[in-house]
Amino acid sequence: MERITITVSDTPHPLAQGQEVQAIQDAALRAVREGGDIVTVTLYGNRELAILVSPGVPITFEVADVPDERRDDGDLDSPFEPFSTFDNDDYPI
Template sequence: MSGAQTMVRTQMAVNDAVFALAQGQDLEDLRRRIETAVDLGGRFVSFIAVGNRQVSILFSPGTKVALSVETVMYDERDDGNLDVPFGGFFDE
């Protein structure tokens, strides 16, 4: 057995775009906020994507959304902290 650490990552596909969600997000809360936005006819919903970057998407009744969960290699930088983004051109 290897000593490689793993973590669970959630991906959200919104129409044709796919976003990997940062760690520590409340998935049930995100689902509720999306459902509320759709019920109200359309609203922006914000979440933190991998790279510790905030994303806002306009969810409306015509928006297609799929959530999936997978196990990936552990990345200590993926902590959902907006003050410490990563994943840019100069990140190693």
């Protein structure tokens, strides 16, 4: 599976599986064109990140192949600690 990482002002944030990258890119571009806006994404670990996107804020997207992660379902009511072995024997550190 592919892992998408969004980097905002030199800080990388891996996105949750199933995030619509084109929709995020479109929202970011729309925010820049309108002078700034908040774009919300779901991160790996089932956490939400609100990004203030405005002209001059560098944002990049990186795609990498990674193993499937059953906990990474985008459910914000079920966050988990990324890269831990807690409740996940299939993916040891």
